[in-house]
Amino acid sequence: MTTLDVNAGPLKGQMDKLFLKKRLMNFAVPAAIILYLGYVCFAFDVPGLWQRASLDNARTLVSDSYSYKTHVTRDNRSGLVTYAIEGERKGEYPEGMRPAWVSATGDTTVIDLEDGHVVRFGPETIEYDIPGYGLVSATPSRSKGVQAVLPEGDLPEWINLSKNRLAITTDAGRLTVTRNRAEVFRYFMGWELFFFTLDSPYHGMGAGELLSRAVSGEAGAIANDIWTNKMWRHGDVAWAIGETILMAFLGTFGAGLVALPLAFLGTRNFMPVRVVRFAARRVFDFVRGVDSLIWTVVLARAFGPGPLTGALAILITDTGTFGKIFSEALENVDEKQIEGVASTGAKPIQRYRFGVIPQITPVLLSQLLYFLESNTRSATIIGAITGGGIGLLLTQAIITQKDWEEVAYYIVLIVLMVMVMDWFSGWLRKRLIQGDAGGH
Template identity: 35%
Template structure:
């Protein structure tokens, strides 16, 4: 065991003061950061009033929206006429078409109608004087012959009684609304109704084998058009899903992102040479261009889109212009900073031979910056594919506007899911392609 005397200890402290005489920041910096983070978190909770926000949030709507993303419903309405007959009506744009005869609706010999909402465990039987709702293992009769519907017996928890209406919640399967003269049923199905052919198509409600047979070798449905062409037209012009319009708008979004990024990069490239201090030794010009880049990118793409839609009207031109302005500022800054960080030795070597300025830039600068510039541009293009969707919602065209229109109706959530999935696929493809190109240009392996 080695014993260090006082002189030796003093010598070590003198030689390494940073270890023995640490500053307040070094000793308590980590603790102060932790305390500051905790205080800021408490301030955020107070500022946003998070307890009240979470308490009053409509969490049940999350499940409703998600269920509507992956399902559709049919809403038959049973009107009880004065003579005791029951008239069945469907909404104008019912997924079942104009003259439906579903197998889950049965006409009984006594004149009543039984609707299977979810197999035999959840069903509704409608007759002249009463409606029987079967769910959760019990059958609850509701009399409809008097002035207001009346539940016979105890009211279960899944049934709500109002003055002129009784509402039975059957969970995901649907619900039933009962009044004196009518019963309205909402029956939910998993899937997307009429995704391929809508109710107006000649191929609607036909089995897959029959559709394939008609397309391949069947007689022409329309004498002047082949069945293959007719099937494509029916899919492309599907009135419910609007595949043609959705895909056209999606292509517009991709073109907006490409055109805006391309024009932005072409404009930013020469300006970056003028903004770089080591390339253009004019401090005034350097600062003016850099502040110009700051101005263009400090105004968000969404704001530029709002300005341009007012100037040129809604459409992809405004979207491309918004991306162009934003990318000129962003890429101009990235390009100029990249130029300021190059190795000047190759440049000085070529300049010493008496070469012209263009040749100095071509052989002394370009080999160093091209891979970096292309990588940055590809990343911005990939990012702008997502950004073009957002600015489309304010009228700049593309699928973003289509998505916003579907969300505003608060009824076409399956269409919203369809467009969101398409956007995710496009972003994934562009992200993968962009990463592969960047790694190839930079000479690194993609992981």
């Protein structure tokens, strides 16, 4: 028997064990992932969450993001009827004006919702003629609530009726009647009053007429009406975006200025004292280990709300991150360049300035500009906590649940802002680090 035959048995056994272990791992890892996902599914009550989800509410929110509502409201006590976009006082029609689909004769207001849907505000009774269902009438009374008369049969799901309230929701619009008021609103596509409010002399003008007026000397007045729009607040939104970018800029570059000198304390080749080096690295770990949102909450309690509080939260978190990145870059510098500068008789500070900084500058700029783009997104959320920036406007619009087209508007602006900052930081990185390729 040869030596090869003697060793073949143990070797085969080892190979079989190795293949068995790999096969078990190939099955064990997917099985562990599946078990974990199953645990998460029940721990977070995913089935219950799906059952509680309201697709009707989801459809309403989506439709609200690209459409608006015109409200027709009657005060049941005084009989006064008002018309307003989104039901807001800022979008209220001036006296003597009303939507084209509303007519008034004496004490009766007729609202044509099209396709046969007609609502009438009478002196005492509100009527809604619904095609395919019949006439619904409601008489509000301060002592008896809302007395409604409906066609015979079961109450449809799209009618909500109680002693003090009647609500009818159809594809044509919605009618709500309570003791004190009756209100109809109707959906229309678009973002109404985006440029000019109803009290602006330029409301309803076409692009051609606006251009003609701008050329004839009214460009400033047109721009001012857009900028001071009371419904969409373009001026406030532009200021909020500026605050968000300022928070990201101050936090990012402030962290870079603080982290660079501290990074020298955390490197083996520039700080021989191990205790100092250890302490510097632990400080970096601590400040970057606490998320910027937590720092935001802490600092907001200490210094109060404001954009500078958000910038300081970004600065503290990024100081730890930059300190770690910069110290690693410093440990990889070429000692020969430092020795070359030292051979000219340069002092220690001059060695750092001309022998070290030029080597790590590409890393510094690359990381600073990358984090500037990333922190622009973070500043949006931080601004919602500190009370500044576009994040605050977005949070306010979401909380009120009133104008979801404004929420969509702010989200679009945030996405555009991040895209522009991403493009700008990439362009600046290329110019500063790689140089302008067109100039060679």
